Amino acid sequence: MRYLGIFILSMIFWLLVTFRFTLPNIAAGVVASAITAAIFGRYYFHNVGKFLQPRRWFWFTVYLVSFIWACIKANFDVAYRVLHPAMPIKPGIVKVKTTLKSDFARTLLANSITMTPGTITVDIIGDEMYIHWIFIRSEDPALYTRMITGRFEEYIKKFAE
Amino acid sequence: MAAIILISVGVLFNIFGCLGLIRLPDVYNRLQAATKCVTLGCCSILLGVLVHFGIGGAGFRALVAIPILFFTATVAAHALVRGAYHFGAKLDKRSVKDDYREEVK
Structure with a gap:
């Protein structure tokens, strides 16, 4: 099959x-x-069998739209940082916990994080993702986990898990 | 007309990406510029090609190339960043946090 x-x-x-x-x-x-x-x-x-469930296709469409929107935002974000004379960057590698279980879903999440504004996935070890962030906006793990994984995690959970 | 606008926007973002490669301080930040700006710049150019040629032939192939570009660009960026870290490329001195260091040791 x-x-x-x-x-x-x-x-x-x-x-x-x-x-x-x-x-x-x-x-x-x-x-x-x-x-x-x-x-x-x-x-x-x-x-x-997962391919034949319309509910999953619906959430996939929602995910796709929000992904494309995030990509466009990411572009303007990087362009702004590059063109700004003082270069407003505050980079670092942060640790983020994911609740997704399957390999496919995690790959998708890592790819989405790479395309969202200012973040790039370095590695996944166990349940933890290591993410290079060009401008760390917060020091609180719970807050930055929500900022980075954002809505993607719940969308991906709905269609890929 | 729409094709010209799309291709111009794409070229513009590719220039921003290249500027980022020169201006930003370390490997990791440079890859950020390289993946984001250059990927969407290329997507914009491909969309311009689609508008120019219309559905069928070259235009359709341009459309198919977009998802492939997305997947390969993100995977390549991840592999390069990880490889650079394991090779020992230093983070810039402006960096404020490095959670990955303990895990690699």
């Missing part, structure tokens, strides 16, 4: 990239996807 999931995903990806719906092209796509599924199939998708 999980082999089928990755086969369909890589097939969709092939069709999007090549964007030609002729028979030889589709046949080549099938062969390439089959090889991909045979090699990487056992690493991903421990529960394919």
Whole structure:
């Protein structure tokens, strides 16, 4: 079942990239996807049934919108810090606790944190994420955990866990 | 017209990212500029390409490239930051906090 999931995903990806719906092209796509599924199939998708729940797609859309918004904000934030003559930075590495359990959800959270304003994920050890922050706004762990993981953690929990 | 605006914005943000690479003090801060500004700058350029060529052919490929760019950029940034820390790159003297040090030892 999980082999089928990755086969369909890589097939969709092939069709999007090549964007030609002729028979030889589709046949080549099938062969390439089959090889991909045979090699990487056992690493991903421990529960394919999750893809079929509309509730998860809804939260995925919410997450996507807030993610894109955070990306745009991050850009202006970095541009502001770079262009400001005095360079308002106060960098450091902080430790943040995450409540997410699955590897996939944690990867997504780490990626989202990297794209949000001023933060970049350095490492995950156990339940703790180490995050480089360009401007530490608070010294209180509970407060900065909420600032960094923010809404992403609850959205990701709703669609990926 | 929209394509020109999008591509100009993208180039502008790429310039900001490069400025950040020069101006910011240490590896970690420089990577911040490199990942954020440059990634969204490139996304903006790709969106401009999509608007210019329309759906189908090159435009659609540009759209597919955006999520790939996001994933690879974030993963590469994480790997570079972690590698730099383990290699021993120092944090800038303006840094106020380093929780990671105890964990690595």
